[in-house]
Amino acid sequence: MHVAVNGWFWDKPFTGSGQYLRQLIHWLPIVEPTLRLTLVLPAPASDLNDLSGRITTHIASSGRSNPGKVMFEQHTFPRASSRVGADLALVPYWGGPLSSPIPVVVSILDVIPLILPDYARGLLPRFYTSLQTAAGRGATHILTISEASKADIVRHLQVTPDRVTVTPLAASDAFHPRLGAERDADVRARYQLPDRYVLYLGGFDVRKRVSQLVAAYAFVQRAMGDEVLLVLNGQPPQWGRPPFPDLPADIARAGVSDNVRWIGRVDEADKPALYRMADVFAFPTAYEGFGLPILEAMASGTPVVANDIPVVQEVVGDAAYLVPDGGVREMAGALLSLLVDDALREDQRTRGLARATHFSWRRTAAATAAALRKVVQSGVTSSS
16 A cells, blocks of 8 residues: 655644644554655755655745635645555645545644634635535545544534544653653743743644633642642743633633743644643643643653643543633632642542553554555545
8 A cells, every 4th residue: 555645744743733743654664564654845844854765845835925825735646645646635724735646545633714714804715624524524534633523523524433533642752741850950941931830732723712721720729828829831822812811811811820831832842841840730722633741741740730621631531620611710629629739639640640541643644544554445446
């Protein structure tokens, strides 16, 4: 089986799509020894010397602009996939072509623009969402990362359930309660981390509900003073412009400005240490395709507090402290309970570590390979 893989995100390893692409490229040849992969790239890229010998690369020139991306997805990649003799084309993000000379499998991690209209504001975002909705409906097969996302895809793309395969994500082996801990002191110093902190890693768009966390943390501050700080990462967006609420204003209104530590963009290699040293990881999201940071925190041995939504239930089982979506007082109570009760924190830590072992990139790749093999064996000749 020869699979051509859309490599648009290869040089963006810090994005979710970039990480997903790199993990698949690493693990697919391991779980499927007879598999041939051709990574189709829009331009020369880095880190290609580390690829397995069963992976070849093909440069199909395309600009890096938004129009260049659409051209690569709709024209350059599907035709390059056919030219290299691939049996099918794999697009590991929601960017499939409307038509292709060979079958197309597309990974749709979530359908946020269809569920939350603020994420498709403006003419160009609406055009791209409509384009990819049509392309998703016409794909030979769809991969996604949770049963919750599958239900959304079936509902909003109006495809039958048998055309969607769930291949859950996993935390990388770097997320561990002990391995790599010798770097913790250096990471603590570099980001000026306090001795005790509640950690949030993620975006600041409205669905992330970070304002709920800030309001909950205000109760923690009143109870514990300066003993525990709230640590937030990431590049600040244009606050107050959809879909980003004015979080600095929320922090000021809550009276916690002095106890919120902004640490900026975090290097991927430093994330395991940040999780590992945190007392609690908070993830107050209202909607996710999967919620990988929760799994990374659990694999690092850090207790998790999160909103009780279907996809989070699916990922954590009974291994996290779940609170109602939007429940400020409930989240505050959960944070305080884990911060002051050592026995509860250790119980949640143990449960989280056990739960994280249910997910691995080997399993993700094996499920992906099985879905690809099924498409090839079905004998479909093209996607349109």
